[in-house]
Amino acid sequence: MLIRNKEFDFKNDAYIMGILNVTPDSFSDGGKWNDVDRAVKHVEEMIKDGASIIDIGAESTRPGYTPLSTEEELERVIPIIRKIRENFDVPISLDTYKADTLREVVKEGADILNDIWGLKSDPKMAQTAKELDIPVILMHNKNNNHYNDLMKDLNRETLESVELAKKVGxxxxxxxxxxxxxxxxxxxxxxxxxxxxxxxxDLGYPVLLGTSRKRFIGKAMGIDVATDRDFGTAITTAIGVMNGCSIFRVHNVKQNYGAMRMALAIKREGK
Incomplete structure (x- = not known):
């Protein structure tokens, strides 16, 4: 897949997506990167540590989060995207489910849609992404956690998003x-x-695994502080590599890049 004139070999390689939350209320790093200069400095560090893509999020997705209007979302992300584009040629994905937001940020230099509702939230999103002709990350999501058969249902519901994408071309x-x-x-x-x-x-598409600092890691390891969960995150990254995942969305780029490269070396048996 070609993204910003960079070839991504998702079949044979793996890549780190560094998280840049420009939110005041994210569960792990809310408020830390709201300042444009600090955000760009952090992007520089993530690229140096091995990030191939930067994922920008303006709206927290933690439980009880406050939804943003399109205008509020754009106010947060556009100055940062512009500053990143002044300094780096790294591919940028935007974590949004709003079509109007997507259209504006692509004008400013964003390259990828990362939709936590898999095109199912905004009825304009699929057509907008088609018109912009950009890669789309379709996440499985729904308003409950009921499954008759976990992986069978999760796969089927994700393929509904794929069909929405294919239907518009x-x-x-x-x-x-x-x-x-x-x-x-x-x-x-x-x-x-x-x-x-x-x-x-096995559905046949490149897979992004986003486990970074999440609650299940804290519960498994007995760690309440989200920023202390990077070691557990790196373990899930290695497991993901061994099972064919292609992109790892993480906060701690350096640690997860190392885990990813080590797992790839083992998987390839040193080749």
């Missing part, structure tokens, strides 16, 4: 899937999805 080679760890899943189901993620990979 989004090319299959621009589709990336995310099983939505930490969304519409409880503790046991989060563990199960990571353990069984190969069944999701």
């Amino acid at each position: 989004i090319r299959e080679d621009l589709i990336i899937l995310d099983p939505g760890v930490g969304f519409a899943l409880d503790y046991e189901k989060d563990l199960s999805v990571v353990n069984r993620v190969k069944e999701f990979v």
